[in-house]
Structure formats: C-alpha cells, structure tokens
Amino acid sequence: MKQADLKDLRKLADSRREERSHDRKVLDFDWAGSVITALVSGHGHRYNVRIKLGEGRTYKCSCPDHAKRGRFGPCKHTLLVSRHALANGSATSKKPDTDQA
Ligand SMILES: [Zn+2]
Numbered sequence: 001m002k003q004a005d006l007k008d009l010r011k012l013a014d015s016r017r018e019e020r021s022h023d024r025k026v027l028d029f030d031w032a033g034s035v036i037t038a039l040v041s042g043h044g045h046r047y048n049v050r051i052k053l054g055e056g057r058t059y060k061c062s063c064p065d066h067a068k069r070g071r072f073g074p075c076k077h078t079l080l081v082s083r084h085a086l087a088n089g090s091a092t093s094k095k096p097d098t099d100q101a
Helices: 002-011 015-023 064-069 076-088
Strands: 025-032 035-042 045-052 058-061
Touching: 002 076, 025 076, 035 076, 045 076, 058 064, 058 076, 064 076
Parallel strands: none
Antiparallel strands: 025 035, 035 045, 045 058
C-alpha cells in the first residue's frame, strides 16, 4: 500500500528531474508510520523533504523548485527520497544512500 504510494509519486515525475536527482545524497532518513522525513544534500545545499503516505498523500521540500513547481509534481529531492524509501523499506535507517535501486 505504502510502496504503491511511493511508486505513484514517482510516476508524477518527469524523467529529467529523475536524472538530476542522482547526484544528490540522502543524509538522514526516517520513516515513521506513514511519514517519511529526510535531509538531502546536493550542490552545497541541504533540503528537508517530508512525504506523507496514505490518504491525502502530500510531499514537501524546502528547495526553491518545490516552492515554484511543487504543485505540478515532486522535485528531484522528493524523488530521491522516494527511491531511497523503496530501496530501503520502512525500517528507520541512517545509512547513506547507496543508490542500488
Ligand atoms: Zn526539493
């Protein structure tokens, strides 16, 4: 169910954003219940991502891309976090993203 939510979210993404998400890193990752929070680094910035799964699914990122275009689809940080979540499951993990998905 939650996995499906994440896959759904990724379907909203355009492939260019997906590509650009690959040079970012998940620094911190926490999945508690239906809420995923993570800290993502890239190009000298750090952004906070929060994804709420299930009914009324929402996603939020502190980056300028999300502020401008978040309502049209998830930003690259949100995508990266969703990929990380799919790869690592719901166990709370502080491991760095090895990106084997
Ligand atoms: Zn973002």
